[in-house]
């Protein structure tokens with residue numbers, strides 16, 4: 001089976017009805033770029049940069065070190081696009097042991113973009129490093145956990161300020177596309193506000209499920225209720241995809257469901273054309289894509305979407 005899949009590496013990812021489906025990789029370190037290319041990814045859809053910051057006992061990587069890391073990732077992708085997510089620290093990804101349990105409810109606390117905006121000078125170190133790396137390849141910047149219009153404005157203002165700081169040095173940097181994660185129900189419900197400000201969106205189903213269903217994604221006592229097929233989750237995902245498509249903006253899913261082969265046909269049927277996943281899943285998902293006819297899947301997906309128990313229809 002593995003050998004058979006390996007032969008798909010250079011096969012274009014196109015459905016039976018001719019739809020080109022973008023299969024991207026999620027990475028955690030610059031060295032993972034080589035793994036992504038070898039797996040047949042056409043880009044990085046999610047570089048989880050928090051892994052550069054974790055486990056350093058409070059010392060953060062400076063601009064130079066970050067710049068090198070982002071540049072390595074971009075060069076490792078050999079001209080393919082890299083989506084760099086700004087730090088998503090907190091909750092299930094504590095900075096280090098000293099920060100571990102110092103919040104009442106870390107998943108609802110100072111994590112991700114909230115953490116970055118709480119220390120704008122630190123945030124701009126990362127933004128300047130990313131902008132400088134963009135001189136070496138195609139970079140998209142992705143902001144995690146946005147839920148308020150005011151956070152959108154603040155994040156974009158920090159990007160503008162980071163550019164101004166580089167201009168003042170002066171230092172070379174490149175153009176980037178700006179995007180947002182949709183991983184809080186509030187973001188999905190106000191997707192049109194997001195689309196006013198961003199070039200692309202990426203749906204983080206891991207957190208979207210957690211926050212929609214009030215299920216801590218790390219708590220085994222409730223893991224049986226953590227359901228990617230819950231009708232409420234499917235509805236939010238569908239509406240975000242539809243809103244993006246209506247405005248001609250790119251949208252991908254970068255949570256675990258994107259790499260789950262039992263979800264591929266449903267996501268295609270709901271209109272998704274870009275998936276970002278662990279590199280090890282790419283060929284298996286590509287196999288599903290090659291067998292799919294999105295025209296047939298679209299009407300079936302509408303039935304799944306309105307079912308009380310969507311999982312019962314998934315094998316159909």
Ligand code: PEP
Pocket residue numbers: 046048088183203204205206207208254255256
């Ligand atoms: C997600 O929430 O779906 C996601 C991709 O981000 P992370 O798993 O890093 O929180």
Ligand code: MG
Pocket residue numbers: 144183204206207
């Ligand atoms: Mg997330």
